[in-house]
Amino acid sequence: MFFKKLFGRKKAKASRADRGMLLFDHTSDVIRAENLLKAEGWTIKVMGPPPEIQRGCDLVVEFPLMEQMRILETLKSAKVHPVDVVPVTGPLLSPVDLFHTKDFGEYLMVRAANMKITIEKKSRMIVNISGGGCPDVPFLADQLTGKILEEAPQPREIGHTLCGYALQLAYEEIKRQCL
Amino acid sequence: MLVIAGTVPDLDFPLVTGPACLEGDSLKVEGHLIPVLRGTPALVAAAIKTAEVAGNQPPHVILAGDTGRGSGSRLVYQHIVENARSFAETTLTFHYLQPDVDWHNRILMALDALSLPPVRIADAGFMYAAKMSGYAASYDLFTPDVGELAFLADEKAPHPFYTRGFILHRDQSVPELIERAYAHDNAAARLLVKGSVDMFASGEKIHWRIDSPGCEVMEAMGGTGDTITGMASALIASGMDMEKACHMAALANRHAGMLTRPTPATQVAEIVRAIPQALAGL
Numbered sequence: 377m378f379f380k381k382l383f384g385r386k387k388a389k390a391s392r393a394d395r396g397m398l399l400f401d402h403t404s405d406v407i408r409a410e411n412l413l414k415a416e417g418w419t420i421k422v423m424g425p426p427p428e429i430q431r432g433c434d435l436v437v438e439f440p441l442m443e444q445m446r447i448l449e450t451l452k453s454a455k456v457h458p459v460d461v462v463p464v465t466g467p468l469l470s471p472v473d474l475f476h477t478k479d480f481g482e483y484l485m486v487r488a489a490n491m492k493i494t495i496e497k498k499s500r501m502i503v504n505i506s507g508g509g510c511p512d513v514p515f516l517a518d519q520l521t522g523k524i525l526e527e528a529p530q531p532r533e534i535g536h537t538l539c540g541y542a543l544q545l546a547y548e549e550i551k552r553q554c555l
Numbered sequence: 556m557l558v559i560a561g562t563v564p565d566l567d568f569p570l571v572t573g574p575a576c577l578e579g580d581s582l583k584v585e586g587h588l589i590p591v592l593r594g595t596p597a598l599v600a601a602a603i604k605t606a607e608v609a610g611n612q613p614p615h616v617i618l619a620g621d622t623g624r625g626s627g628s629r630l631v632y633q634h635i636v637e638n639a640r641s642f643a644e645t646t647l648t649f650h651y652l653q654p655d656v657d658w659h660n661r662i663l664m665a666l667d668a669l670s671l672p673p674v675r676i677a678d679a680g681f682m683y684a685a686k687m688s689g690y691a692a693s694y695d696l697f698t699p700d701v702g703e704l705a706f707l708a709d710e711k712a713p714h715p716f717y718t719r720g721f722i723l724h725r726d727q728s729v730p731e732l733i734e735r736a737y738a739h740d741n742a743a744a745r746l747l748v749k750g751s752v753d754m755f756a757s758g759e760k761i762h763w764r765i766d767s768p769g770c771e772v773m774e775a776m777g778g779t780g781d782t783i784t785g786m787a788s789a790l791i792a793s794g795m796d797m798e799k800a801c802h803m804a805a806l807a808n809r810h811a812g813m814l815t816r817p818t819p820a821t822q823v824a825e826i827v828r829a830i831p832q833a834l835a836g837l
Contacts, residue, residue, distance in 0.1 A: 393687040393713050394656045441713060442654050443624070463713045474720050478774070483819040485775045489723075490702040490715035494775040494819045503820035506593070506777035507702060509679030509715075511651050512623025514594035515564035517777050536623030537653070538716035539680075 393465050396441035397425070398451075398458040399432035406435045408456050413439065416450055428467045432459050442510060445544065446536040472542065475549045486553070488546035491539060493520075495550060500525045510537035525551055557602060557614040557792035558642060558673070559785075560635060560681075561595025561650035562627050568620025570630040575599050575616045580824045584616055593778030595650045597823045598678075601785030602648075604830040605804075609793045615645075625653035628680075632658040639665035646792035647673040648784065649681035654714065659684040663693055674791060677743065678784045686741050687713055694743035696797060698784040701729060701750040708732040710739035734759050745797055747787060749780045753805040755798055762798055765805050770812040778823030783808045786830065807833040 400406050406422060413420045421438040429436070439447055441463055451458065463469055472489040479485075483503065485494040491513070494504040501524055505517035512535045520528045531544040559575075571585045582589040582596050582603075591600045595618065602614045617634055621627030631652060635642070639662075647666075659681070666672050677685050678698045685691050686707055699707055702723075706715040708731075709722045722732070729748055733756045736742040748754045751774065752766045773779045783804050790800035808826070810833035815825040 391656045391660065391688070393689075394654055394684070440625075446623070463717055465713055466711045466717065469711060469713075469717045469719070471716055472718060472720070472723065474723050480772055480775065480819050483772075483775065485819065487702065489718060490700070490706065492775060496820060504775050504777050504822075506775060506779070507700065509651060509654075509681075509683055509703070510623060511562040511564070511594075511621035511625070511628060511653055511680065514562075514592060514596075514651065515622040517593055518564055521777075538714045540623060542716050 394441055395438050395464040396444055397462050397464055397467065398437040398439060399425070399429065399460040399462070401432060401459050403433050403435055405456055406433065406437060408454070409437050409451055409458070412450065412454050412456060413437070413447060418443070418447065426467055438464065442537045444538055445532055445541040449532060472545070475546070477553065484550065484553070486546045486550040488549060489542040491542040491546050493543065493546045493550055495525055495554070500554060502528055505543065508539035508543065510539035512536045512540045513543070516540055516543055525554065556612065556645045557606070557648065557788055558617065558645045559595065559599050559602060559614050559648045559650065559788065560617045560631050560652065561598065562621035562631065562652060563589050563596060563618055564594065564622055565620040566622050568618070568627070570619040570634060572617045572634065573615065574613050575603060576613055577603050584618060591824050591827060593823050594781060597778035597781040597827065598648070598650055598785035600827045601782035601830055602789040604827060605786045605789035605834065608831050608834045609789065611789065611793050614789065621653060625655065628653035628655065629658065632662060636661050636665045639669065642666065642673045643669045643671045645673040646676065646788060648676040648788040649678070650781070650784070651679045652681045652684070654680045654684040654687060656684055656688045659688050660690070663690055676784070676788055676791070683714060689740070691741050691743055696745045696747060697743040698747045698749060698780070698787065700780050701748065704729065704732045704736065704748050707741045708735035710741060729754060730761060733761065747783070747801040747805065749783050749805070755801050763802060765802070765809070768809050768813050770809055770817060772817050772819045772821070773812045775819035776817065776821055776823060776826070779808065779812065779826060782811070782823060782826055782830070803837060807837060810836060
């Protein structure tokens with residue numbers, strides 16, 4: 377009855393909605409990525425690409441999409457470079473590339489997707505971080521708030537999730553506007 | 556009873572459950588002190604202040620440490636599934652949790668099995684999982700900000716990071732975003748949209764809007780959306796009608812913000828301290 381109640385509902389989406397795919401040029405890179413990520417404890421799967429994917433080799437690595445940023449940093453440090461990263465349910469989607477800037481006079485705020493970073497212009501101190509919903513956001517805010525922009529750790533160095541990734545983009549944009 | 560499920564930004568923080576109280580500017584749960592900076596601790600602190608004003612019991616919390624790998628979130632998820640019966644007839648608010656569709660579905664199934672299910676409120680990461688799962692309509696209330704509303708309105712996006720530009724551009728047209736979220740079944744029965752204009756909607760109908768007192772700098776302050784959700788949750792748990800509770804929470808949050816004479820550098824703990832005065836002044 378319970379299964380009927382849950383799965384009988386209208387329009388249940390695939391439970392793979394929170395998964396992403398790493399695309400590589402060569403199968404050898406797929407194997408290296410698989411070994412590396414499994415050794416680091418991530419739940420990943422090597423599989424064939426969906427028909428929409430027109431690039432890369434004949435295999436992709438499916439991974440937990442929310443942890444995209446940490447996974448990409450892990451691959452980068454091992455010099456394994458995917459040619460693209462896409463959500464399983466939307467292989468043609470791309471990351472947000474729109475920034476919204478708000479000038480509060482002495483303060484400047486930049487938003488990327490759901491993440492906002494605010495600095496005091498004169499000191500370039502990060503005074504607030506808001507938005508987001510993944511659990512690394514309060515941690516990132518704690519680590520960055522009160523630090524000078526150039527001296528603060530980059531979100532990609534200590535964050536894990538897509539919210540952390542959005543904050544990285546906002547961080548890069550506000551830095552670009554200030555430098 | 557109000558139950559709040561979320562995380563704290565400390566990897567070593569264990570799973571703790573129990574009533575929460577405030578000690579100075581920190582939360583206290585089962586002997587653990589947690590600074591109220593933003594995220595779930597800010598939501599819980601706002602709920603405690605609201606319950607005090609309303610003369611109700613403090614919220615019960617389910618918290619674990621998580622800095623983005625999801626391990627603490629999974630402890631919270633597991634606890635809810637294993638103790639689902641204890642949440643019958645409560646108001647259950649889900650907050651900063653790692654979006655995980657599989658665990659989300661297990662929780663929903665466990666709660667659906669109850670003959671007297673809880674009032675279900677979702678915000679932040681758990682709201683993302685609820686939308687991704689396709690079961691958003693199973694919730695009584697979502698409390699997105701405008702950026703998150705754009706994500707709910709984008710039927711293809713698995714996370715706000717992938718919200719398509721042509722939808723993200725519609726920030727100035729919140730009613731359109733609400734309509735689109737409902738059209739694709741990606742909204743809860745009711746939406747409290749937090750922003751420069753707060754709105755309450757159900758099934759494409761906008762019941763009310765609040766735009767004053769205006770406090771533009773609150774957009775920059777981390778945790779001000781969490782305090783609205785915390786206040787609304789506490790008022791709903793007290794038996795107040797959801798529409799009225801959300802209206803009171805949104806208005807009180809603006810007044811609390813004004814009481815702090817805020818700048819973009821103001822921290823949310825100051826807002827939390829002002830909540831009793833703001834609620835009393837309504």
